[in-house]
Amino acid sequence: MNVLNTLRGGLVVSCQPVDDGPMDHPDIVAAMAAAAVAGGANGLRIEGAANLAAVRPRVSVPIIGILKRDLDDSPVRITPFVEDVRALAEAGADIIAYDATDRPRPETTTAILAAIKAAGALAMADCATLVDGQRALAEGAAILGTTLSGYTDETAGxxxxxxxxxxxxxxxxxGFVMAEGRVNTPELAAQAMAAGADAVTVGTALTRLEHVTGWFQDAVARAVEAR
Structure with a gap:
């Protein structure tokens, strides 16, 4: 399987339930992932080694693995440690995504990329800026994602x-371009592809039921107030 060719021109579904919510269990994440593939997803993005290990036997499409941490001394959350890379690779990730921004971090992007390559996986750089992408390509990332645009101090606007x-x-x-971040409607996914993306990742709008329910509840409440 050529991983990038499988993803090119397609949809990646990020199956990341709300932390500690009622759907935050590996067996439920695996069911979400299988349903996404049944619906036509070309790939998946899965957080956490336990979730990934539960999903891997259920699907044959490429899996982008990440591991999120909340660190006291760094704003970097996505796969900040070499040990995270190893855990994701052992769980079956084809691609491992990491924070590629130029922010204080516990381990260098060079070390993270070296670990991804040593594990036999492809590296996806979760970027916020063009400079992030340029640096990531030079260091050997296979995929550039717009994942962190809008989520760093530099790109808050x-x-x-x-x-x-x-x-x-x-x-x-x-490079191979993954549109990711706030792709909340089919129309936005189409716009992302028209802008030059090779593939599009959609997460919240498909797999975070609490958030999507809130969107509809807010709309209903506004309509009631406007009567």
């Missing part, structure tokens, strides 16, 4: 909508 400009800028760099 981009927190509305999909960062189509960054997608286009990454396309010009020549």
């Amino acid at each position: 981009r927190a509305e909508g999909v960062d189509l400009a960054l997608i286009g800028a990454f396309r010009d760099l020549g």
Whole structure:
């Protein structure tokens, strides 16, 4: 299986339930993942080694693995340690995503990338800026994601909508481009592809039932108030 060819032109579903919510169990995540593939997903993004290990036997599509941590001395949350890379690889990840921003971190991106390559996986750089993407490509990342645009101090003003400009800028760099972050409707997914993405990741709108329920509840409440 050529992983990038399998993902190219397709949809990746990020099966990440709300932390400590009623759906935050490996067996439920595995069921979500299987349902996403049944619906046509070309790939999956799964957080945590236990969740990934539960999903891997259920699907044959590529899996992007991440491990999130909340650190006291760093804003970096996505796969910050080499040991995280090893855990994800052992659980069956084809691709391992990591925070590729230039922020204080416990281990260097060079070390993280070396560990991903040593594990035989592809590296996905979760970026916030064009400079992040340039650096990640130079270091050997196979996929550039717009994942962190709008979620760093430097990019805080981009927190509305999909960062189509960054997608286009990454396309010009020549790497495989993953549109990710605030892709909440089919129309936005189509716009991301039109802007130059090779694939699109959708998470909250498909797998975080609490959040999506809130969107509809807010709309209903506003309509009631406007009567």
